Amino acid sequence: MLKRFLSERPLRLPHIKPYVPRPSDPAIFWFNSERDDIVSDVVSRICTEHESDPSRLELALNDAAFHEIRRLEKQRDEEARDRLGYWRSMIRRIGKMDDTEQRRVLHTIVTNMARDVAGNFDPRVYRFARRAVPRLIGGVMEPRRLTQDLMATSPEALGRVLKAQGDLEHLRHLQNRGSLVFVPTHSSNLDSIVLAQALEISGLPPVIYGAGKNLFTNPIISFFMHNLGAYRVDRRIRVSLYKEVLKLYSQVMIERGYHSLFFPGGTRSRSGMIERHLKLGLLGSAVEAFTTNQVRRIDRPVWFVPTTINYALVLEAETLVRDWLTEEGQARYIIEDDEFSQIDRWIAFFRKVVGLRGACIIRFGEPIDPFGNAIDGGGQSVTPTGRVIDPGGYVEHRGKAVPDPTRDAAYTRELGEVLAERYERETVLMSTQVVAHVLFRHLVQSTPGMDLFARLRLRGEIRVERETVCRELGDTRDRLRELENRGRVRTSEVVKEDSPIELLDRALNFWNGYHDSTAADLEGDRVVLRDPSLLLYYQNRLVPFAEEIADPEQLEAACEIEKLGVYR
Amino acid sequence: MSLRIGVVGAGGFGRAIALASARNGQEVTLWSRKERALPEPIRTSTDMTSIRDCEVVFVAVPARHAAPVAEQLGEVVDGSHLIVHISRGLVGGELKTLTQVIREKTVCRRIGALAGPLVADALAEGRPSGAILGTGFPELTAMVREAIGGSGLRIYDTRDVVGVELASATVGFLTVVIGYAQETGAAPGTLAVLATRGMVEMSRVGKTLGAEESTFMGLAGLGDLIAAVAGDQRPELRLGRALARGSNLETAIGELGAYVEGFEVAKHLLEHARRNGLETPISSTFVAMSEGRMSPNDAIQALMERRVGTE
Numbered sequence A: 001m002l003k004r005f006l007s008e009r010p011l012r013l014p015h016i017k018p019y020v021p022r023p024s025d026p027a028i029f030w031f032n033s034e035r036d037d038i039v040s041d042v043v044s045r046i047c048t049e050h051e052s053d054p055s056r057l058e059l060a061l062n063d064a065a066f067h068e069i070r071r072l073e074k075q076r077d078e079e080a081r082d083r084l085g086y087w088r089s090m091i092r093r094i095g096k097m098d099d100t101e102q103r104r105v106l107h108t109i110v111t112n113m114a115r116d117v118a119g120n121f122d123p124r125v126y127r128f129a130r131r132a133v134p135r136l137i138g139g140v141m142e143p144r145r146l147t148q149d150l151m152a153t154s155p156e157a158l159g160r161v162l163k164a165q166g167d168l169e170h171l172r173h174l175q176n177r178g179s180l181v182f183v184p185t186h187s188s189n190l191d192s193i194v195l196a197q198a199l200e201i202s203g204l205p206p207v208i209y210g211a212g213k214n215l216f217t218n219p220i221i222s223f224f225m226h227n228l229g230a231y232r233v234d235r236r237i238r239v240s241l242y243k244e245v246l247k248l249y250s251q252v253m254i255e256r257g258y259h260s261l262f263f264p265g266g267t268r269s270r271s272g273m274i275e276r277h278l279k280l281g282l283l284g285s286a287v288e289a290f291t292t293n294q295v296r297r298i299d300r301p302v303w304f305v306p307t308t309i310n311y312a313l314v315l316e317a318e319t320l321v322r323d324w325l326t327e328e329g330q331a332r333y334i335i336e337d338d339e340f341s342q343i344d345r346w347i348a349f350f351r352k353v354v355g356l357r358g359a360c361i362i363r364f365g366e367p368i369d370p371f372g373n374a375i376d377g378g379g380q381s382v383t384p385t386g387r388v389i390d391p392g393g394y395v396e397h398r399g400k401a402v403p404d405p406t407r408d409a410a411y412t413r414e415l416g417e418v419l420a421e422r423y424e425r426e427t428v429l430m431s432t433q434v435v436a437h438v439l440f441r442h443l444v445q446s447t448p449g450m451d452l453f454a455r456l457r458l459r460g461e462i463r464v465e466r467e468t469v470c471r472e473l474g475d476t477r478d479r480l481r482e483l484e485n486r487g488r489v490r491t492s493e494v495v496k497e498d499s500p501i502e503l504l505d506r507a508l509n510f511w512n513g514y515h516d517s518t519a520a521d522l523e524g525d526r527v528v529l530r531d532p533s534l535l536l537y538y539q540n541r542l543v544p545f546a547e548e549i550a551d552p553e554q555l556e557a558a559c560e561i562e563k564l565g566v567y568r
Numbered sequence B: 001m002s003l004r005i006g007v008v009g010a011g012g013f014g015r016a017i018a019l020a021s022a023r024n025g026q027e028v029t030l031w032s033r034k035e036r037a038l039p040e041p042i043r044t045s046t047d048m049t050s051i052r053d054c055e056v057v058f059v060a061v062p063a064r065h066a067a068p069v070a071e072q073l074g075e076v077v078d079g080s081h082l083i084v085h086i087s088r089g090l091v092g093g094e095l096k097t098l099t100q101v102i103r104e105k106t107v108c109r110r111i112g113a114l115a116g117p118l119v120a121d122a123l124a125e126g127r128p129s130g131a132i133l134g135t136g137f138p139e140l141t142a143m144v145r146e147a148i149g150g151s152g153l154r155i156y157d158t159r160d161v162v163g164v165e166l167a168s169a170t171v172g173f174l175t176v177v178i179g180y181a182q183e184t185g186a187a188p189g190t191l192a193v194l195a196t197r198g199m200v201e202m203s204r205v206g207k208t209l210g211a212e213e214s215t216f217m218g219l220a221g222l223g224d225l226i227a228a229v230a231g232d233q234r235p236e237l238r239l240g241r242a243l244a245r246g247s248n249l250e251t252a253i254g255e256l257g258a259y260v261e262g263f264e265v266a267k268h269l270l271e272h273a274r275r276n277g278l279e280t281p282i283s284s285t286f287v288a289m290s291e292g293r294m295s296p297n298d299a300i301q302a303l304m305e306r307r308v309g310t311e
Helices: A002-008 A027-051 A054-075 A078-096 A099-117 A123-141 A143-151 A156-161 A168-174 A191-201 A213-217 A219-227 A240-255 A281-295 A317-325 A327-331 A343-353 A391-395 A405-426 A431-445 A452-456 A466-485 A493-497 A500-511 A532-545 A552-567 B012-023 B063-074 B098-105 B120-125 B138-148 B161-183 B188-208 B219-229 B235-244 B249-256 B262-275 B281-290 B296-304
Strands: A162-166 A179-184 A208-212 A231-233 A302-311 A360-364 A462-465 A520-523 A526-529 B004-008 B027-031 B043-045 B056-059 B082-085 B110-115 B129-134 B153-158
Touching: A027 A054, A027 A099, A027 A240, A054 A078, A054 A099, A054 A240, A078 A099, A099 A231, A099 A240, A123 A219, A162 A168, A162 A191, A179 A191, A179 A240, A179 A281, A191 A302, A191 A360, A208 A240, A231 A240, A240 A281, A281 A302, A281 A391, A281 A405, A302 A405, A317 A532, A391 A405, A405 B138, A431 A462, A431 A466, A431 A493, A431 A500, A431 A520, A431 A526, A431 A532, A431 A552, A452 A532, A462 A466, A466 A493, A466 A500, A466 A526, A493 A500, A500 A520, A532 A552, B004 B012, B012 B027, B012 B120, B012 B138, B056 B063, B056 B138, B063 B098, B082 B098, B082 B138, B098 B110, B098 B161, B110 B138, B110 B161, B110 B219, B129 B138, B129 B161, B129 B219, B138 B153, B153 B161, B161 B188, B161 B219, B161 B235, B161 B262, B161 B281, B188 B219, B188 B262, B188 B281, B219 B235, B235 B249, B262 B281, B281 B296
Parallel strands: A162 A360, A179 A302, A208 A231, B004 B027, B004 B056, B027 B043, B056 B082, B082 B110, B129 B153
Antiparallel strands: A302 A360, A462 A526, A520 A526, B110 B129
16 A cells, blocks of 8 residues: 555655756756646647547557556556556447547546656755765765765765766766767666766766656655656556657657656666667657757757666676576566565675775767767767768758658667667676676587587586686787777776786676675686576677687687677 | 759769659759760769759769768768669678668768669660669658659669668679579579579578568569569679680679679678578579589589478
8 A cells, every 4th residue: 555655656855945946957957847847748749649530549548448457457456446447437438439528538548647657856855865875875885984975075985886987078068058868778777876876976967767667666766766857667557658658758858958868778688788679769759859859940959878887796687697598587577576676685786896896887978969970079960070960951851850750760770770889889898797708608618519508507517727717818808908999899997907817806706795606616726617697697798799809719609609699 | 843863973873863863854963983974954073062952862883882982972961861872782791781881981861772673774764664762761762753753663662771782782693693594504494493592592691681581572682683584684694694604703704894793792691691500502502613613513413402391
């Protein structure tokens, strides 16, 4: 009961005096004063679109009722008891409703959906969060520093663990000139928290983002999510209208200049590989936001920031890879019982990463316009040779900006390909990933002809001389450096600077004591491959580069590894 | 209001596109490296900036010249330009399509590939024919139809751009195979098997590169191959016949007086197939035979002895 209450009506702080945003405040500070307008804009556009075609209107109502009845019948909870009656009665009446009645029902349904999606932004919660969250996380990581960190202007523990990279000055410069859309890779439920911190420490603006409704069931997380501008996404709802509401809400926010964040991969990368096939729905909403502004002659550019979130240790690695490896897992979109929901795993995770330099690197890539062009210092789109071009030209037909959803869908598909290519280039390979790759390649090499699942069963059976591992690590690192010099990928400072022995020890240290079973450990002078599934997960980040970083005698194994990429 | 059409390249296809567009009442500017004379009202220029004001630009240059020409074009066009290329080739060992090359060298995104049984002379004269345009942008299809379509040319469209480009490149190679077989007196049934099974094996290779297999069986693939075999005077057919008469590959290509892209493309496609574990018996055997690594008798025997499966 309380859980449902909190997830549907998250707590808000009472307002004694309304906050009047200052001109220097980020766009999101204006959100509360615009929220009703945004909701009615979304409702009005969707209703107008459906009302123009009576058969489409009836289809939308039938679709909504059918999917909601199906969902609620399966749920059999309190929400089902409350709402099932409404939808069952509606589906019986749709055919008998006249046009006016159908429009009224549509308006009600869409309004309820849009209100449920729309978030809240409370500057007081924002200020509290930006001061307290880094300190609390730091405190969990290093309890003995908690008092010092609470007093310090900039808490140290988090700073040691989290690094932000990229041309931050350029992004800071652009933030007041258009809408920034951060589109990161997605590995963990920690991503949005970590990214929010990276934006904060980089002097970049807060962003709005969609958060799964399942996250709103925890009252504390729900309170922060709801009051920091997050909009709620209920992935259980399959209704087409709901998807339209979500897309349009995101679009309207971007049109109005709110900086946004969404994960084009859709869900966390189960395999640990760099995402290749991106979901284009929300990406398309950002492209359409640009078009709509152009058609309305509003000069507010939309820029995408391809971002990679790189962890040396992934909180939910075991569950994710297990999911990837089982057919059941492929279809399991929302995981509610993973390490993210276990507070002891959070603490173990943070304690593990502290003291191990460079546990998480957020890399902000070069911003691009919706058509993949670079942006110069003045916020203008430029060709590869530096010639300034007008991005408005892309949505013009015979000299006039016109809406064209099919054209924009084609642009979105191309943008998806550009982002996937940028993800590879902007990925920062971490110590655990490089070490896991060398060990896993060794496993493949020493078990010719064996299939993947048979290899994964070889827990603790493969031992490699530590010296051999270090030699191969050194060679692999040299080849990665060459790739890095050619701009194909990036490596962390640790990977660049540590000796192979240090690199190996660091990776073993990360794994030991956090995961239920460690990925590998030392037994005398030999490295024992304890959990090939975990090694597979961490090494998967290097799949696109496997052939290029292999010795001639490792080439066959590398080709096998690269073929794993078809499942990306 | 007439469309402003740009044509880059003054070879057979470039001139044909320019003439067809002018016949449809469009305003045409043709760019070429050397001075060319075309009938009024077609404007010709050796200055790429003359293309800047065009709305739709047809790129009609052989694949091997595509990159430098696209680079020049890239200096004058922007996102408002719509580009269509007419080339049956691919670029380099990475099997880059012309669409990819244009995308890399220019900032244009609304790009399409025009292919199928298009013959330059027929297009120039307005004789009935058909073509296929691969593009994700319906507005580009509409404008190309307006520019050169009409009663003389039916232009179908597909979103499978890479399929159109690969199928088209494949036809160049299979035409050589058919030419060879014709010269050796192969029966019509043999030619049909070579054409259809050859296209099937290449469509499998295409699929791994993102193409749809069905595109190979449409106008861009089999449709174009039928036109080639029916005698539209393609140099590839003559190359195949010369090889069958005993010429070696280099001499035969040298004597053609035309650049044939199909053979090189096939070698790259076959290398890709090998790396991906795909079987391409007809194409691999023919390449081996043309390069003197296999005798014609051994080649036929090798093909006929293969296990027959379900189609």
